[in-house]
Amino acid sequence: MNGVNALDGLILTRHGESTGNLAYRAVQGTDAEETEIPERDADIPLTDTGRLQAAAFGRWLAELPDDERPTRVVTSPYLRARDTARIALAQTPFGPDEPGGLRIEMDERLRDREQGILEGLTPLGVRRRHPQEAARMRRLGKFYYRPPGGESWTDLALRLRSFYRDLDLSSPGARVLVVAHDAIVVMTRYIVEDLSEQEIMEIEKDPIGNCSVTRWQRHGGTLRPAAFNDCTHLLDADPATP
Template structure:
């Protein structure tokens, strides 16, 4: 992601807390094998907490100086990401409802990593229902393991490289806000910073916060890290926001 006609800045955020996030938390606490999510992954909605987080993100965006605010917004096609983007931009003076405001573009390459046959299962559920897959995961390692019908982290990196290559060609000099998923944020760091498998899997152990901010800004003809998984803005106006 280098070059003269290249992106000026990337701002990445994970969607606000979703009903799926809450269901997995409850399932793990109860020692359950599955989260019991009725919707397909693409249709999982935000919780009320997630909507508050999205609004807090929007207030942070609204305070950015003109030379730092996004000039383009791209979101995952999944409901939780698109709703986060809409709620956040509604707090600003440059959202899609404002005259000349930014519209939210959607790109399917920003969707969450696909889990295949393991979708909806907790780690306990994977061990009990798919012991051979659990053993294969341990043998191959998390980065290269691909569940049946799903994607590995390496697969995700391939489609994100394609996305960013197209984004650079179509948006030179722009500051782009991307609203997507935790795996997209982590894998973007892997791509931009040229990290190793071991480095990115170590970073992945700490979950990315919902509506946290990660930024890379162009310096010396390359995108350089500014902040990663920053959540300070979520507590500035609502200290109860998790």
């Protein structure tokens, strides 16, 4: 039995492109040791492209059949996720500003994985500033390694199991939209599909797209995968795309 047993459907999306995403991309392939993101993780905002992506995701939501639309919306408390949910639902007839619309709830268990002393460092920065931690990570593997002051992937799984168990108990039969972070999308697959360490770490190698769709629908008494990391609805959200 998987970790989500009473929901009728589950849609996950990663927040739209953020200024933090741009900062990480800017230092790739350089000798930078830090990303130099000025905000704390919880306050990193969306870029203009991220807001366009959120609106495109909202238009996708608005086109869902009535029996597939979410009946509950829960988001990470981080700014980039909250704003993604707000912008997306504004494109739908069931957003919080519509009569009888859905309320956007927040749950701290959906926050991004905490990096502890490694926060803001590039892989090169980790190797240079914390060589013992880099060696521990290699020895233990990404799944079980916990940076000082941070979380392992298994720590994330524990808080997510708690979150989904509460959803099962409070909203049986609901169709839930979760707006959060790439690690949340990945570890939800681990929980819902009852995957192994090796399976989920292989999946994690491919980046989760901003405002992509990952989705499960109930068939034969269980939630079954319907889409993973689908970005086709975003083709008109990139300013560089004609």
